[in-house]
Structures are given as C-alpha cells and as structure tokens.
Amino acid sequence: MKRSALVTALAALAAALLGGGLVSEAPQASAAAACTAADADVYAPPATVPATPGTVLACRSVTLSQVPGSIAMSAWKVRYSSTDNQGRPVAVSGTLAVPAAPWTGTGARPVVAFHPGTLGLGPQCAFSKQLAGAFQDEYEGDNIAALLRAGYAVAATDGPGYLDGQTHTYVAGTDSGHALLDIARAAPAVPGSGLSRQARVGLWGYSEGGAASLWAAQLAASYAPDLNVVGDASGGIPGDLKQVAAGLDGSAFSGFLADAAVGIQAAYPTLPLDSLLNDQGKEAVKTAKSVCLAGTVTALAGKSIKDFTTAGLSLDQLYQQRGSDGRTWGQVLDAQKLGVNLGAYKIAFPVLQYRGALDEVIPTATEDAVRSAYCAAGVRTGWKIYAGDHLLTDNQAVGDVVSWLGDRFAGRSAQNTC
Structure with a gap:
C-alpha cells in the first residue's frame, strides 16, 4: 500500500487538537483532432465552450508517474466540456488512461469514471497534475492502478474549477456529478483511446469523490441517458x-x-x-x-x-x-444533500456504499443516513464498513470496489444488503 506521510501528520495533529437536468446527446465528434496540446493549454480556459457536454477541447499524451506498478498504458490529460448547476457550458480538466493490454472480456473495454477525494483548492492540486507530476498529496494512485490492472479504462475528472484563474467548486453536487459523467462521455472521443461509446461505465469516488459519484448516479438518467452506466461505488460520503x-x-x-x-x-x-x-x-x-x-x-x-x-x-x-x-x-x-427526493431520480443500476468504522472526518450518522435513504427508495444498495479511519478506508476498500465493478461489467447480479 502506498501511503503518504500525511496520514501520520494528520493523526498527530488530530490527537493534539482533540486531547460535491439538462438532457443532451453524446458528442459525435471531438474538437481535438490530435492530442498535441501544450500542457499549459490543457488548463487554459477557452474563450467559448461548446454546448454539447463531453466534447474534447484539448488533450495531451502524458506519463502517469504517480500511478504505481509500472503498468503499460496510454494516458492523456484532457480538457472537455461540461455543464454547471445553472445549465451553462463550462470546461473541465481531467485524465484518461487506457491499459496497453488488449481487453479480453465480453463487449467493449469498460470505462470507470473516477472522482478523487479532497485534494485542496490550489491550482497545483488538480488530480491530473498530481498523477502526471512530481508529487501526490494522497494515495489514490493505487485506486487508478487497480482499475488499470483489471483491464478497465479510467476517466478521472479533476472536478470543475481547476483551470487557470478559476476556483474549484468543492462539494457542489450538480457541478461535480456533471463533470464525472461528462469525462465518461469524452473518453471515446480522445484520439487514440480506442474506446467505444457503447462501453459499460462504472462510477467511483471516495469522500468528496463519494459525494460526486453519488450525484452522478442520481443525475445519470436525466443528464446523460446516452451513457451505459451499470454501477456506482461511493465511500466516505459527506451526505449532509x-x-x-x-x-x-x-x-x-x-x-x-x-x-x-x-x-x-x-x-x-x-x-x-x-x-x-x-x-x-x-x-x-x-x-x-x-x-x-x-x-x-x-x-x-x-x-x-x-x-x-x-x-x-x-x-x-x-x-x-x-x-x-x-x-x-x-x-x-x-x-447539496444526498438521498433527498430520490423519487425524482431514476437510478436503474446498483450502488455500493461504504465507510470506515472510525471515520473521524465525516460523521458516520450522515453516511449511514444516505444508505438508509437509498434503501428506503428501493435502490439496490450494497453496504460495507471497514475497520479503518477516514484516510485508511479509502485504501482498504480498493480491492472490493474493483471486484464489485467487475461484477457489474460482467452483468452479474448485485447483492442488496438493505
């Protein structure tokens, strides 16, 4: 397990102190003819943004130096179009990674749309910069590596607001849910990705990312009916x-x-x-x-x-x-509260929710309440509690989540633990 020294620092600090619908068609063509954009151009806000969500606006081939395991892959930084909470087009940055090994499963290679946990608001903190850069502020590179080893493509959004001069719209539900769905739309349009628009899509996130992936699950039917979403895994959810x-x-x-x-x-x-x-x-x-x-x-x-x-x-x-x-x-x-008015959302796929037994960041009561609300609404919901705290649980769950998504991609029935 790759762990940051941050874990130890936060534990010591805590002991001392305590002692985040518009319906559109999928984009039919990419605005990027080739992935030759300069790195700075990926993060430059465009003068105008296409109204079609998931349009690739710029892309650049990169090496993901912070993904462990020497996994053969092709990877790109991407800038793509999305939609904010007012229905206005916005540009968002992110990362696409596709394993070099041929896909041997049934159908097209699946895509996992991934939203990272809290990284910070500084422009240097964007997940795409961390994955391809010299530092990593938390260890979700392990999550990406596990997905790639399983043969899945990974479309990881930075979330809105990491372009130059912008502010990340941290924990804003609709904005983050749209951005996650739209990078899954953009993935097949990246030149050289070899991905299919008919690919099965899984959603995944933890903490801030857990809220984002659940918002994406709630919005998928109305906002992105063109995507074949087959499951969502969300952990450490700040539901209220x-x-x-x-x-x-x-x-x-x-x-x-x-x-x-x-x-x-x-x-x-x-x-x-x-x-x-x-x-x-x-x-x-x-x-x-x-x-x-x-x-x-x-x-x-x-x-x-x-x-x-x-x-x-x-x-x-x-x-x-x-x-x-x-x-x-x-x-x-x-x-922004999750699990509210679920009758207005059509979640036709299974959801896996999980948390740490010793979560010291997100109150376990709100995590449990989201699970209860989904169960009451009849959403097929899996549930697991891990022995760790907030930081540890993210890593502890990786194997189970990748296996659970694999079952969804294979069309197997999901257990409902309600």
Whole structure:
C-alpha cells in the first residue's frame, strides 16, 4: 500500500487538537483532432465552450508517474466540456488512461469514471497534475492502478474549477456529478483511446469523490441517458453538508470547512462570502485557495467560522445569510444533500456504499443516513464498513470496489444488503 506521510501528520495533529437536468446527446465528434496540446493549454480556459457536454477541447499524451506498478498504458490529460448547476457550458480538466493490454472480456473495454477525494483548492492540486507530476498529496494512485490492472479504462475528472484563474467548486453536487459523467462521455472521443461509446461505465469516488459519484448516479438518467452506466461505488460520503460542517468547525480538520465555504460560493456566486469576512477570514480564504490537502489541514486546524467573520457568526447564523438571488446559505447547502427526493431520480443500476468504522472526518450518522435513504427508495444498495479511519478506508476498500465493478461489467447480479 502506498501511503503518504500525511496520514501520520494528520493523526498527530488530530490527537493534539482533540486531547460535491439538462438532457443532451453524446458528442459525435471531438474538437481535438490530435492530442498535441501544450500542457499549459490543457488548463487554459477557452474563450467559448461548446454546448454539447463531453466534447474534447484539448488533450495531451502524458506519463502517469504517480500511478504505481509500472503498468503499460496510454494516458492523456484532457480538457472537455461540461455543464454547471445553472445549465451553462463550462470546461473541465481531467485524465484518461487506457491499459496497453488488449481487453479480453465480453463487449467493449469498460470505462470507470473516477472522482478523487479532497485534494485542496490550489491550482497545483488538480488530480491530473498530481498523477502526471512530481508529487501526490494522497494515495489514490493505487485506486487508478487497480482499475488499470483489471483491464478497465479510467476517466478521472479533476472536478470543475481547476483551470487557470478559476476556483474549484468543492462539494457542489450538480457541478461535480456533471463533470464525472461528462469525462465518461469524452473518453471515446480522445484520439487514440480506442474506446467505444457503447462501453459499460462504472462510477467511483471516495469522500468528496463519494459525494460526486453519488450525484452522478442520481443525475445519470436525466443528464446523460446516452451513457451505459451499470454501477456506482461511493465511500466516505459527506451526505449532509450542514451535519459535516458541525463536526468540522473548530476541529483538527476545519480546513475542509474553509474549502467547502470557498467551493460552494464559487459554484453559487450570488452567496455572500467576502463581505462577511474579517481580515483573518480573508487570509484564510487566500490560504485555502493556494495550498493542497496537507497545507489546508495544517494551516487552518482548530479554526472556527466565528473566527473568520466580522460579526462572529455561528454556523446557524451563516446559514441565514441571503444572497443576491434571494437564496440563503442554508438553502444552497440543503440542495447539496444526498438521498433527498430520490423519487425524482431514476437510478436503474446498483450502488455500493461504504465507510470506515472510525471515520473521524465525516460523521458516520450522515453516511449511514444516505444508505438508509437509498434503501428506503428501493435502490439496490450494497453496504460495507471497514475497520479503518477516514484516510485508511479509502485504501482498504480498493480491492472490493474493483471486484464489485467487475461484477457489474460482467452483468452479474448485485447483492442488496438493505
């Protein structure tokens, strides 16, 4: 298991302090004739974005130096079109990797659309930059390696907001769900990928990525009916952002709360934020926008929202603050809640949910509540609890998730543990 030194650092820190529908046709052609874009061009916001989600706007062949195991593959950084929560076209970056070994299973080679967990808001933190770069802030390269070894193509979105001059829309459900579905749409359009538009698609994410993949599952039928999605695996799910915020505020992991405030406001810019902040709060936002996971946690640990606002607002008082469109922070956060109004979503494929027994970042009550809501709605739902904490569970589940997705690709029946 490849583990970052971050795990030890976070454990020590915690001990000291405690002692994220438009219906469109699939793109028929790529806007990229060949994958020869400069690296900087992949992250440059285009002047205009096509209204067709999943259009490849730029791509570049890369080596994924942070994927362990010396796996023979072809890989590309990609910039592709997606849709934000207001239905507007946006460009998003990501990575596509395809094993060199021929696919020997039935049908076309399957594609796993993958959303990473929290990486940080700094532009250097984008998953595509980490996979192909000199550092990796968490160890989800192991997840990618396991999928490639199983013969599956991996389409890993960075999530919206990692292009130059932008802010990642951290934990914004609709935006992240669209971005995940649209990189699966884009994958066959990448020149040289050899992938089929009829390929079976699996969704996977953990923590921030778990929320994103569940949002993708909920939105798939209405937003991307052209995709053949056969299953979704989601772990460590921050299903209710208010409940998560209550646990994070003033804790060892309060940096994630700062990221969430910045990310949600980036997705919903009518919400007030800067006008509420004191000098310390403005400096915290500047820090959050410039560092990755480890820097976020260490720089902002133990801070509370009241420390950052001119009026010393509590979370409940922040939720009452109203944006220029009339919606409050509380209403926008409630709109990100998973497992709500599931009757409006048509999840026709199985879902696997999982968490750590010792999760110290996401309250287990909200993770359990999402599972209960899916079961009550009649969604075929698998469930597993691992012995680890939040960080460990991501890695502990890899083998089980890859096996579970393999069963979905093979057309086997999924166990319903409701």
